[in-house]
Amino acid sequence: MKKIFIDREKDIPIYLQIYSQFKRFIENGSLPPGYKLPTIRSLAKELGVNIITVVSAYRLLEENGYVYTKVGSGTYVCEGLQRDRDLLEDIEISEHKEIHVKKGIINFASSSLNPELFPVDEFAELINRVLRRDRGYAFEYQDSRGYRPLREAIVNFVRLYGIETKIERTQVISGGQQGIDVVSKALINFGDTIIVERPTYSWALASFQSRGADILEVDLKKGGIDLENLEEKLKKFKPKFIYVMPNFHNPTGILYSDETKEKLVELAEKYETYILEDDFAIELSFTGKEVLPLKAFDKYDRVIYLKSFSKVHMPGLRLGFIIAPEKLVSSFLKAKYVTDLTTSGLMQRAFDLYLRENIWEKHIKEIRQVIKERFEAMREGLEKLKSYIIDFEIPEGGFYFWVKLKGDVKAADIYQKCLDKGLLIVPGDMFFGIKKEENFLRLSFASCDVLDIRRGIEILKNVFEEIENDTEVYIPII
Amino acid sequence: MKKIFIDREKDIPIYLQIYSQFKRFIENGSLPPGYKLPTIRSLAKELGVNIITVVSAYRLLEENGYVYTKVGSGTYVCEGLQRDRDLLEDIEISEHKEIHVKKGIINFASSSLNPELFPVDEFAELINRVLRRDRGYAFEYQDSRGYRPLREAIVNFVRLYGIETKIERTQVISGGQQGIDVVSKALINFGDTIIVERPTYSWALASFQSRGADILEVDLKKGGIDLENLEEKLKKFKPKFIYVMPNFHNPTGILYSDETKEKLVELAEKYETYILEDDFAIELSFTGKEVLPLKAFDKYDRVIYLKSFSKVHMPGLRLGFIIAPEKLVSSFLKAKYVTDLTTSGLMQRAFDLYLRENIWEKHIKEIRQVIKERFEAMREGLEKLKSYIIDFEIPEGGFYFWVKLKGDVKAADIYQKCLDKGLLIVPGDMFFGIKKEENFLRLSFASCDVLDIRRGIEILKNVFEEIENDTEVYIPII
Numbered sequence: 001m002k003k004i005f006i007d008r009e010k011d012i013p014i015y016l017q018i019y020s021q022f023k024r025f026i027e028n029g030s031l032p033p034g035y036k037l038p039t040i041r042s043l044a045k046e047l048g049v050n051i052i053t054v055v056s057a058y059r060l061l062e063e064n065g066y067v068y069t070k071v072g073s074g075t076y077v078c079e080g081l082q083r084d085r086d087l088l089e090d091i092e093i094s095e096h097k098e099i100h101v102k103k104g105i106i107n108f109a110s111s112s113l114n115p116e117l118f119p120v121d122e123f124a125e126l127i128n129r130v131l132r133r134d135r136g137y138a139f140e141y142q143d144s145r146g147y148r149p150l151r152e153a154i155v156n157f158v159r160l161y162g163i164e165t166k167i168e169r170t171q172v173i174s175g176g177q178q179g180i181d182v183v184s185k186a187l188i189n190f191g192d193t194i195i196v197e198r199p200t201y202s203w204a205l206a207s208f209q210s211r212g213a214d215i216l217e218v219d220l221k222k223g224g225i226d227l228e229n230l231e232e233k234l235k236k237f238k239p240k241f242i243y244v245m246p247n248f249h250n251p252t253g254i255l256y257s258d259e260t261k262e263k264l265v266e267l268a269e270k271y272e273t274y275i276l277e278d279d280f281a282i283e284l285s286f287t288g289k290e291v292l293p294l295k296a297f298d299k300y301d302r303v304i305y306l307k308s309f310s311k312v313h314m315p316g317l318r319l320g321f322i323i324a325p326e327k328l329v330s331s332f333l334k335a336k337y338v339t340d341l342t343t344s345g346l347m348q349r350a351f352d353l354y355l356r357e358n359i360w361e362k363h364i365k366e367i368r369q370v371i372k373e374r375f376e377a378m379r380e381g382l383e384k385l386k387s388y389i390i391d392f393e394i395p396e397g398g399f400y401f402w403v404k405l406k407g408d409v410k411a412a413d414i415y416q417k418c419l420d421k422g423l424l425i426v427p428g429d430m431f432f433g434i435k436k437e438e439n440f441l442r443l444s445f446a447s448c449d450v451l452d453i454r455r456g457i458e459i460l461k462n463v464f465e466e467i468e469n470d471t472e473v474y475i476p477i478i
Numbered sequence: 479m480k481k482i483f484i485d486r487e488k489d490i491p492i493y494l495q496i497y498s499q500f501k502r503f504i505e506n507g508s509l510p511p512g513y514k515l516p517t518i519r520s521l522a523k524e525l526g527v528n529i530i531t532v533v534s535a536y537r538l539l540e541e542n543g544y545v546y547t548k549v550g551s552g553t554y555v556c557e558g559l560q561r562d563r564d565l566l567e568d569i570e571i572s573e574h575k576e577i578h579v580k581k582g583i584i585n586f587a588s589s590s591l592n593p594e595l596f597p598v599d600e601f602a603e604l605i606n607r608v609l610r611r612d613r614g615y616a617f618e619y620q621d622s623r624g625y626r627p628l629r630e631a632i633v634n635f636v637r638l639y640g641i642e643t644k645i646e647r648t649q650v651i652s653g654g655q656q657g658i659d660v661v662s663k664a665l666i667n668f669g670d671t672i673i674v675e676r677p678t679y680s681w682a683l684a685s686f687q688s689r690g691a692d693i694l695e696v697d698l699k700k701g702g703i704d705l706e707n708l709e710e711k712l713k714k715f716k717p718k719f720i721y722v723m724p725n726f727h728n729p730t731g732i733l734y735s736d737e738t739k740e741k742l743v744e745l746a747e748k749y750e751t752y753i754l755e756d757d758f759a760i761e762l763s764f765t766g767k768e769v770l771p772l773k774a775f776d777k778y779d780r781v782i783y784l785k786s787f788s789k790v791h792m793p794g795l796r797l798g799f800i801i802a803p804e805k806l807v808s809s810f811l812k813a814k815y816v817t818d819l820t821t822s823g824l825m826q827r828a829f830d831l832y833l834r835e836n837i838w839e840k841h842i843k844e845i846r847q848v849i850k851e852r853f854e855a856m857r858e859g860l861e862k863l864k865s866y867i868i869d870f871e872i873p874e875g876g877f878y879f880w881v882k883l884k885g886d887v888k889a890a891d892i893y894q895k896c897l898d899k900g901l902l903i904v905p906g907d908m909f910f911g912i913k914k915e916e917n918f919l920r921l922s923f924a925s926c927d928v929l930d931i932r933r934g935i936e937i938l939k940n941v942f943e944e945i946e947n948d949t950e951v952y953i954p955i956i
Contacts (some may be wrong), residue, residue, distance in 0.1 A: 005483055115614025123617070124609045131602045136593025139794030140599070168501060168527050174652065174796075178818040190668035203942040206816045212668050212690070316617030318652075338684045340656040345794040 146172025248398025726876025
């Protein structure tokens with residue numbers, strides 16, 4: 001067996017050191033599924049530690065689904081937890097498939113608006129104004145922190161969402177995914193712990209894992225993350241940060257309550273960690289209720305606010321921003337520099353005018369209306385399917401329904417059958433870190449018009465009926 | 479002391495395991511400067527290894543400048559080698575300073591053309607054609623591998639440089655730095671070895687270090703990398719890849735000979751590693767001699783070809799591409815996806831027309847002429863300074879003179895004195911990994927016109943004279 005190595009000078013309890021190393025050996029395949037761990041007594045003796053210490057480590061491994069105990073026999077490694085040595089190897093490019101969508105297919109998978117809704121004319125006009133005004137300077141390397149007038153405009157823009165900040169705290173980035181990548185680069189060292197919601201955005205997981213982070217998942221419930229379980233994990237581990245999407249979460253559509261937001265910030269302060277708030281759809285509330293980002297509750301400068309403009313404006317802008325806690329400003333700048341030096345000056349300059357002249361407001365009003373109609377259409381459709389085999393929550397905004405399948409129907413089967421009939425959906429398993437659950441679907445209403453949503457729901461209904469019938473046929477009658 | 483840990487199952491010789499761990503402890507400050515290493519005998523005993531093994535490890539540490547031996551006393555840690563636990567913390571954003579250049583300052587630091595030389599009108603026209611033609615689709619998420627017609631155009635473009643490839647091997651990226659970052663993400667795991675030229679581009683170093691790589695430097699000589707020393711290191715270590723800039727290298731301006739290029743590819747094949755070829759200026763040969771990239775010599779599919787369009791077209795495009803060895807195509811795609819999902823569709827579509835309709839050719843011809851004139855002006859100027867205190871090689875292309883200072887004059891002093899007088903240069907120390915040499919300057923002629931180059935050389939001359947005089951004044955006469 002691989003050796004377990006203990007460092008008594010380290011600030012981390014010994015049982016956690018043992019836990020982390022087993023976790024890694026299991027994930028990298030050094031300890032294969034079915035492998036029997038050393039007995040508690042023998043490992044305690046070998047490491048020169050108390051038996052209780054080893055018991056605690058094994059219990060934690062079991063709680064997190066890495067091992068199971070056979071009474072009277074020992075502790076064994078579970079199936080299906082291996083990660084390749086190549087940290088990215090195991091990530092399926094499932095969302096990537098969106099891009100290869102055939103013409104005519106109905107797309108319940110996409111997280112962005114259909115291009116017909118983009119404010120293209122306004123943007124073409126702005127780009128031309130910038131080209132006339134700035135000429136070659138629009139194509140120079142920009143300040144890596146961002147084009148200063150845009151950063152000014154951002155400070156004013158976030159004031160609308162209850163965030164008071166200064167230009168020095170803003171960092172322009174080339175879209176939300178780059179924001180996650182920059183924060184990861186700046187903060188995650190190999191072996192650090194990161195806490196995420198369960199389920200969560202898979203490409204954030206990929207980014208954290210790519211830097212060798214240990215991922216811990218905390219369940220997401222109606223109203224927000226499970227604070228009790230979160231606090232337990234904060235106590236035990238010292239995570240670098242907690243990654244959350246409090247506003248119309250991807251994939252569940254959940255909106256955190258204000259109370260949960262307040263308490264979450266308190267926990268970050270109490271346990272001296274940061275929160276990375278990924279905000280991609282706060283503008284899209286259906287209820288008229290005012291929604292504030294977590295950052296607006298941040299009394300302690302613990303929240304890293306990450307805002308993408310891709311989802312509600314145009315993905316192709318490749319533009320977003322971070323509002324950084326004071327202590328992290330310079331490490332984000334360095335990470336941004338290493339990542340791609342600077343974001344496109346032309347896009348920054350055009351978007352500056354777009355914000356500054358409030359062109360965005362008209363666009364947001366329009367698409368809020370359109371998205372709400374699409375949401376209603378999908379809700380109506382799903383209500384009709386409820387009598388069949390599904391359960392789901394009603395989102396208050398955003399793009400997604402998170403649908404739980406009843407019985408032992410697998411999302412992967414639904415996915416394939418839908419695709420055969422011309423409907424693209426996202427099976428839910430990709431939103432889980434370990435122990436992937438296989439009976440969820442994410443259905444997005446971002447990119448289909450009402451008619452297509454109705455057609456898509458029809459397809460879904462046919463598929464469910466087919467599966468129901470299939471099941472009957474294959475049950476042997478004894 | 480920190481414990482040294484040996485894994486006999488590992489594929490790496492034990493003396494290298496010992497070496498790597500000491501190296502890391504020294505770099506992260508666990509073993510401070512002046513710290514006395516355990517005696518060879520005691521460490522050999524503690525680890526249960528042969529004395530020769532420890533001797534080999536200590537010798538390698540000494541060869542690489544980590545420790546020194548006091549005869550009859552022991553082995554001690556050298557000064558000035560510490561890297562922070564935060565892997566990016568130690569990287570000075572020196573190049574970033576370029577961006578804050580005050581108006582009127584003469585810029586010998588910038589690696590890009592002045593904006594007046596950018597093909598702005600041509601590009602504005604192309605952008606508008608794309609907007610009229612593709613409307614919202616230009617702002618959608620693009621295929622993460624790149625916009626297909628652009629990838630086609632790239633395959634044709636590289637044929638001019640002797641590279642035969644296929645569309646499946648091309649990966650579009652948002653500029654050269656992102657290319658380095660994507661390759662790092664795809665290939666480097668914590669603790670992997672990367673070989674670089676000495677000196678090299680500092681932000682490549684930063685990217686490799688940010689992923690926890692161990693960096694080994696191999697000297698660069700006239701005609702290319704020191705192949706003998708490289709082979710020694712390839713034999714001992716198993717690097718993930720070798721990072722090189724064979725064409726008008728940054729910062730030295732060196733062009734590899736064809737013979738060195740051929741042999742380098744052979745070495746990569748022999749030792750089963752990859753070469754990352756960073757090609758930013760192959761177009762800018764002054765001699766009329768045909769220059770081929772390393773990739774054109776790549777019989778074994780061992781070269782990762784990385785080409786930025788920033789340096790010779792417009793930095794603000796944020797556009798470049800990778801030609802990947804077949805085995806690496808999918809890992810680069812995944813890394814690109816994690817990094818920023820996709821590169822701007824608008825820019826890709828405009829640049830596709832720019833390549834496809836050969837608009838780039840006219841631009842390159844023009845700037846080749848302009849840069850050559852600037853090169854001549856700087857060469858003339860430096861020849862005149864030669865009688866003072868400097869030595870330098872004549873580049874055959876690209877943007878840089880790499881100037882060695884005589885005596886104990888420090889680049890940092892020259893930098894500050896020049897800045898005070900309105901000239902920005904780059905001190906050479908940032909281009910070294912460990913054991914930074916302090917008597918080099920990088921002088922770029924990319925962004926100044928001939929008149930400014932002459933003025934800059936005048937400033938440099940004044941500074942040298944001042945220092946020479948200073949030195950005389952401060953020498954105590956005994």
